[in-house]
Amino acid sequence: MSAARLTGTKYGCGSGGCGACTVMLSRYDPHCSANACLLPVVSLHGAAVVTVEGIGSTKTKLHPVQERIAKAHGSQCGFCTPGMVMSMYTLLRNQPQPSLEDIREALTGNLCRCTGYRPIVDGFKTFCGISSELFHMNGVLPLDPSQDLIFPPELMLMLQKGGGGRLCFQGNRVKWFSPADLSDLLELRAAHPNAPLVVGNTNVGEAAHSGVTFGSACSLSEVKEELQGAVGRLDPEESRVFQALLNTLRCLAGKQIRNMATVGGNILSADPKYDLSCILAAADCTLQLVSKGGTREVPLNEKFFAGFGRTHLRADEVLLSLHIPRSQPWEFVSAFRQAQRREFAFSIVNAGMKVVFKEGTDTVQSLSIFYGGMGPTLLRVKRTCEGLVGMSWNEGLLEEACRLLAEEVALPPTAHGGKTEFRSILSLSFFFKFYMQVVQELREKGVGVADLPLEYLSHCSRSYLLTILHPSHIQMVSEIQSSKDPVGRPRVHIAAFQQATGEAKYYDDLPAVSGELFVFMVTSTRAHAKIISMDFSEALRVPGAVTFLSARDVPGQNRRLWFNNTEELFAEEEVCCVGQIIGAVVAESREQAKRAAERVRVTYDDLSPVFFTIEAIQHQSFFNPKRKLERGNVDEAFGKVDRILEGEMYMGGQEHFYMETQGLIAVPRGEDGEMDLYVATQHAAFTQEVVGHTLGVDSNKITCHVKRLGGGFGGKVMKIASLSAIAATAAYKTGRAVRCVLDRGDDMLITSGRHPFLGKYKVGFMNDGTILAADITYYSNGGSTLDESSFIMEKALLHMDNGYKIPNLRGHGLVCKTHLPSYTAFRGFGGPQGLTIIESILHEVAAECGLPAEEVRAVNMYSEEESYTHHRQPFCPRDMVRCWDECLEKSDYSSRRLAVQHFNATNRWRKRGICAVPLKFGIGFSKGFYNQGAALVNIYKDGSVLVSHGGTEMGQGINTKAVQIASRILGVPMSSIHIKETCTGNVPNAAPSAASFGTDAVGMAVKDACEKLMKRLEPVMKAYPKWTWSQWVITEAYCQKISLSATGFFMGPHTSVDWEKSEGAAYYYFTFGACCSEVEIDCLTGDHKVWVTLKAGGSAGVSRWQVEGGFVQGLGLYTIEELQFSPDGALRTRGPNQYKIPALCDIPPQLNVHLLADSQNPNAIYSSKGIGEPPVFFGCTLFFAIKEAIAAARRESGLNGRFALSSPATVEKIRMACVDRFTEMVCFTSSSFQGSQQPV
């Protein structure tokens, strides 16, 4: 598609895991959405592919899907938008009047990291006739299916004529055959027994009474559709197998994958994580295999599988079809799965179970139980099943089943895949769930089984989204504001339409420069080692390879300098983490560069590494500076308190997972060392500086251009400067333009993310919960280099009080030096970690005092009008207290808490928790000199205005706000104002777009520039008051030689902290908020769901959608996203299939955002409030609500004491912490389970 200059289809992962590349694929009718990244072009013969460009454009007409996602604010950075549009468009092609459930299903395979999904659904649900408070349909295009593209007539003719013969496509390295028919396939299979079979679609047909037969090449979507039909037609007793399969298919992968993946492929992949084999085996399905020699039928069970990825299919055979029998009246079937995320995630364990009873009794006649994810292949628990035959379905059977199962499924701690205890417990939990379901069903059939407490049956309720997501509430602008004045109004992102049509250009969408090369990084495979040698001779023999780069090729300095901290661009002598860049291969194409990079041979001499924070503490391996903040006399206060508590809290890191991976294009200009970089950076000036140092060239020769980023979240500040310097070195060495685009896996490996934190604390408090003293030591895992770690630690320390006045408070901050990739800035910049530790303390104090947590929070909250933070910065907490009070009131906190208690008393296996927290978050840089903004505003002779500024547009809407501000001051409509790009040649030395401060700083600078221009125009305006803007500008100002170009500057506050004295105004101002969340957990599996009421102080406008997006990122941080490393320090979670960010299924059905009315902020532009970063922290309400729910579950097992729970509260950790009879059978569950394979 890039050859056709169709750039709307995006690369986000290359593995079917994000949906950014979604296109519509049609073989006449129906149409289906598909992941372009998984579609071999040669498989598309005869198919029509429609990309986002094909359905509408800003030049002609938008498609209603494009218009509605844009107008509903469903496009922030816009990188996911074309994929979202195509998923929805395909749905509408097949179903012009979809239901909410259809929309939910259509979007399961599309991820968005910015919006939190609510606005996307808001726009799309209008196609179901449901309008939203925030999205008005006035003037919106109606959906008119008659306007849609038709299937190309030439393809239709081709289809009518018949497929023709066998097709063969011959490439340099691969040969592809498309067989004409089944016999041709069998010929090919016999001739090429080792060639992989990649599958297309065949037919589907129902066999009269025995069940359903599917051709092996039926897609999972087709299977689902057919089963749905069968379930509708059949008696429920006959369709139990089908229902169980449907439950599984509902969560299996995303819609695009289900459209392409075949049922045969799923089975024959023989991957135990795949979900179908277990339930199909339990249901006694059979497979029909065919070869040139004939057909044979085999049962689908454990004997069919030979090992991981292997079956007993003969080399010349193919799977023709699969037969699924109907269920019989005394037969009960169920399927289970538990994954890291509820949908669109591979299961950790899955199971299929069937029991047959002697007619009219509860006596087991036969039982089959299969597990996936418990070993290299399908596991049948034969002994357990046989041991239970003849028993009655009652407590005795359950006891015996658990005893047998615990023996049969026990995994050794070293078993492949980790999470061994969790997996074993899940297998017991699944059986227990099955047991309970069957009890219920037997009862319905009038067969009395042993009495069961009513509260036990709660495990059965399982509800999913999508109910209608509740709208957010807007703070309206004042009534007297002119209707022409856009400031404060929720305007559509100015590039939203371009983003929705795929016209918006990101760095990798720029067409190749003539002679352009590609650079691919070679990274260390060792965590800590001396480099002995590097042999790149093989790499250079790969066709297309041009050169190899290492430290020796750097013309200037091989280091990135940041506040006196240096970091090597290429490791020279020693590597200090897996993923450290040691060299790079430059080649003619990206595939060639990648292939060549794989052939670079490096020999190492290993040194001993340190990975974990606790190891670093033991070795005293810390970076400098070590920070401390102290107020009051902590030690003395400990002598005066009623109680003292000591504990610790660990919080894991987080991957940015911006949808656009990092990269750039470096274009040498061939004159005077000039070089242009088209780069995805949040800090263009720093990139420019680093490239200059690397090339040994002055900054005035290096120009960085940033059009927009597909998300940044703090991850595109530092490492991108190193990548730019390397690409620039390649361009310098070859004299040709060089493109660098990190694969998703490399991006995750090389650039790293949010710091893991460990907080150890001692807290002294009175019996009413008043905290008098707290001593907290924060340890962050900084990774192998300092990067921004010390500033991040400072921010954590500066937020350690949150909204609480703790008179004696001491915090130490130490950054651990380990051999992991260097952790870096991430939305919140240490704030969430600092805040979470103090909230954990509040939570523990409340539990210890036996008081409701909200009471303890309220009693400790700052309340004086003139309060001082622990670093002695004055502030007024009035708005925080208002947010807190309103949050409790609007969320109906008191009655909800009672309802939670009631729910917990009446449900044994599901528990609820509720938590509310306040927030005080510092806005601006504590390094005072960064608090500056610059802009350049040009008015052209036709009256149009061009604004340039130093910020980066990455979805937060900085350009939209800059245009709104310019529009207000200049009095011209927004449509006459344009922002082209961020360019270091226009606005020099700009601060990074970070710290929730970019808009404030840039907005002020734009305002300043516009005011200067207005001042110059004032005499003309006064002289000709009736003239229009153009007349003033064109007719008079230009002729009077009035300069129509002005720079604007904003000199922000001089924040700084004196760390010796523990004092200083660290922030420009504070943003306040409060949040309340309610969750429900499944104690048997760890699954959880969320309801939320959220409240935040802030201004209206584009940024308000950031509140929801930030919150959902926090939801990921605190409950889902988990980085995993191998024992030798290699990141294992290197793509969306291993690392899960929140998907649509994770979003709370109620997410109410209220912006505080009448809150003024005299410090920032037009009372705006920095709300980009703070809402991430609100995700911690989910964590503490989950902890409360777990505590309720533990009380059922007689465990009343404190217990440790580290963040994120993943399904694994939740399940392990809900100690019960099953956990005790499998393991020695420690009360402080910290999760698998995570550096602590």
Ligand SMILES: Cc1cc2nc3c(=O)[nH]c(=O)nc-3n(C[C@H](O)[C@H](O)[C@H](O)COP(=O)(O)OP(=O)(O)OC[C@H]3O[C@@H](n4cnc5c(N)ncnc54)[C@H](O)[C@@H]3O)c2cc1C
């Ligand atoms: C992002 C993503 C998420 C996923 N999530 C899940 C999930 O949650 N649960 C789950 O169960 N699966 C999941 N999958 C796996 C998916 O279901 C399988 O990849 C798919 O079913 C394989 O079907 P296919 O047609 O693409 O097979 P192919 O990839 O074409 O083939 C797979 C294997 O089967 C062989 N094969 C296929 N058909 C035949 C035949 N008729 N005769 C002989 N050999 C044959 C092929 O030679 C190959 O070895 C996911 C996949 C992706 C990419």
Ligand code: FES
């Ligand atoms: S790029 Fe295709 S799914 Fe992510």
Ligand code: FES
């Ligand atoms: S708008 Fe969805 S990823 Fe940015």
